[in-house]
Amino acid sequence: MIEKKYFFEPTLVQDVLGNKDTLEEKLSVSTNTKILKKGEAFLAIKGEKHDGFKFVDQVVGKAPLIIFENSSQNLEKAKKIIQTHQDLVFIAVENSQKYTQTLAKIHCENWIKENNKKLIAISGSNGKTTTKEMLSFILNQLVPGKVISTFKNNNNHLGVPFTLFELDKKTIDLAVVEYGSNHPGEMKLLCNLSFPNMGVTTNIGETHMEFFKDTQAVFEEESEIYKRIEEVTQGKGFFLINNDDPYLKMLTPNQGSKTFGKNQDSDFVLSFDREKSLITINGKTSLQNSHILGEHNFINLAVAFLLADDVFPGRTGEIVKAASLFEPTSNRSQWREIGGCRIFLDAYNANPSSMRASIAEFITTAKQASSSDPRPLVILGDMMELGQNTLSYHEDLGRFAAGFPEVDFLYVGQWAENFMKGFKTENCQTFQNVQSAKTYVKEQITSRKSIFAKASRALQLESLFDIN
Numbered sequence: 459m460i461e462k463k464y465f466f467e468p469t470l471v472q473d474v475l476g477n478k479d480t481l482e483e484k485l486s487v488s489t490n491t492k493i494l495k496k497g498e499a500f501l502a503i504k505g506e507k508h509d510g511f512k513f514v515d516q517v518v519g520k521a522p523l524i525i526f527e528n529s530s531q532n533l534e535k536a537k538k539i540i541q542t543h544q545d546l547v548f549i550a551v552e553n554s555q556k557y558t559q560t561l562a563k564i565h566c567e568n569w570i571k572e573n574n575k576k577l578i579a580i581s582g583s584n585g586k587t588t589t590k591e592m593l594s595f596i597l598n599q600l601v602p603g604k605v606i607s608t609f610k611n612n613n614n615h616l617g618v619p620f621t622l623f624e625l626d627k628k629t630i631d632l633a634v635v636e637y638g639s640n641h642p643g644e645m646k647l648l649c650n651l652s653f654p655n656m657g658v659t660t661n662i663g664e665t666h667m668e669f670f671k672d673t674q675a676v677f678e679e680e681s682e683i684y685k686r687i688e689e690v691t692q693g694k695g696f697f698l699i700n701n702d703d704p705y706l707k708m709l710t711p712n713q714g715s716k717t718f719g720k721n722q723d724s725d726f727v728l729s730f731d732r733e734k735s736l737i738t739i740n741g742k743t744s745l746q747n748s749h750i751l752g753e754h755n756f757i758n759l760a761v762a763f764l765l766a767d768d769v770f771p772g773r774t775g776e777i778v779k780a781a782s783l784f785e786p787t788s789n790r791s792q793w794r795e796i797g798g799c800r801i802f803l804d805a806y807n808a809n810p811s812s813m814r815a816s817i818a819e820f821i822t823t824a825k826q827a828s829s830s831d832p833r834p835l836v837i838l839g840d841m842m843e844l845g846q847n848t849l850s851y852h853e854d855l856g857r858f859a860a861g862f863p864e865v866d867f868l869y870v871g872q873w874a875e876n877f878m879k880g881f882k883t884e885n886c887q888t889f890q891n892v893q894s895a896k897t898y899v900k901e902q903i904t905s906r907k908s909i910f911a912k913a914s915r916a917l918q919l920e921s922l923f924d925i926n
Contacts, residue, residue, distance in 0.1 A: 459485065459486050460623060461565075487500075523547045525548075526551070527550075577652060585754060588758050589758040597766055603629065605631070661811075663810070702719035732753070752823070799906050835865070837911040838911075840872060853879045
């Protein structure tokens with residue numbers, strides 16, 4: 459809920475129609491006419507193709523406050539509506555997207571001033587959404603109803619503000635906010651909208667390479683989170699530095715930072731036991747979870763634990779228990795079972811570094827789980843947003859996959875030919891799209907004990923298994 463006065467503070471406000479004294483002292487905000495509840499403010503955002511204000515007739519009578527991007531046409535329509543709906547208030551703004559960001563910043567700044575409020579920032583090339591989900595799950599187990607977090611991976615220039623809109627001084631004590639960038643400078647913009655006082659950058663990898671020239675540029679972008687937390691807390695905010703990442707380990711430690719990793723000189727030394735499905739921190743605290751796969755995901759779980767333990771240092775036992783209960787959702791690193799076949803589905807995102815880590819981990823786990831498995835099947839699909847080196851990245855992936863002759867591969871997508879240039883062996887079927895691969899995959903389910911499937915979200919790889 460946002461205090462009424464904040465809606466009128468941004469300098470982007472150009473005109474106000476109606477009597478603002480009729481408004482409630484606090485209002486929640488929505489941009490979706492289909493789910494807008496009576497009493498919520500309607501923020502009509504104008505994008506490249508559509509102006510939300512064209513749907514204004516659908517919210518008249520429900521929304522007491524309507525914010526829109528100013529234009530002569532929109533202003534005339536607002537004036538006409540208010541003639542018959544005098545209890546309405548309209549705010550005309552210069553730029554609806556910038557107004558959204560400014561409003562979020564004002565609201566967040568006032569929320570964070572309250573004692574003991576924590577805004578935990580999570581960024582990184584791989585694992586940030588999983589870590590966010592793990593941490594928010596753990597915190598909700600400890601203080602139900604007092605935590606908000608980024609919905610799915612809505613981590614961009616509008617997703618972050620709408621997460622911040624959910625902050626409420628009376629009911630919310632903790633916010634777990636995911637920050638994502640696909641253009642240079644976007645991370646700094648997102649950081650400056652909020653006031654994080656603790657957080658982590660999970661790792662640096664080959665993501666959104668169509669806009670970043672190399673991984674050094676990715677690191678420079680992602681490091682804005684560390685700088686912002688340092689600025690907000692004068693260097694005292696708890697920040698976890700990945701000591702195994704060649705880029706992140708270059709961050710200059712400050713009073714509030716701690717390192718983690720397999721590296722023995724880390725503040726928190728991590729040791730992964732694949733057979734027992736657990737990760738140990740400093741040889742003392744063990745986190746066990748049968749629902750997740752892979753060292754990288756257990757590292758994410760350890761990071762979530764360490765952040766939660768800093769928030770609630772006296773409740774370590776409860777945090778360990780909560781960590782064991784976490785289960786992945788939304789086609790992200792999920793185990794599914796069809797008949798007698800276990801399927802590891804990660805149809806949410808993919809880039810070169812996450813692909814390599816996940817493939818290697820699945821194959822190792824599959825071999826340990828069943829020596830009688832005829833041959834695991836690894837299904838791979840296109841990796842998106844890799845820029846001018848897209849073809850070479852897929853060829854490199856093929857070369858990597860060829861190093862596992864003990865499994866069979868299937869590749870789905872437009873870059874199958876490039877994958878095969880690197881693969882160069884026969885134990886791989888290729889299909890141009892998911893639809894054409896369905897029959898083959900269904901046949902494989904009946905003869906395999908384990909299948910791995912990973913690709914970028916655009917392919918909707920889950921439809922291979924008729925999983926929604």
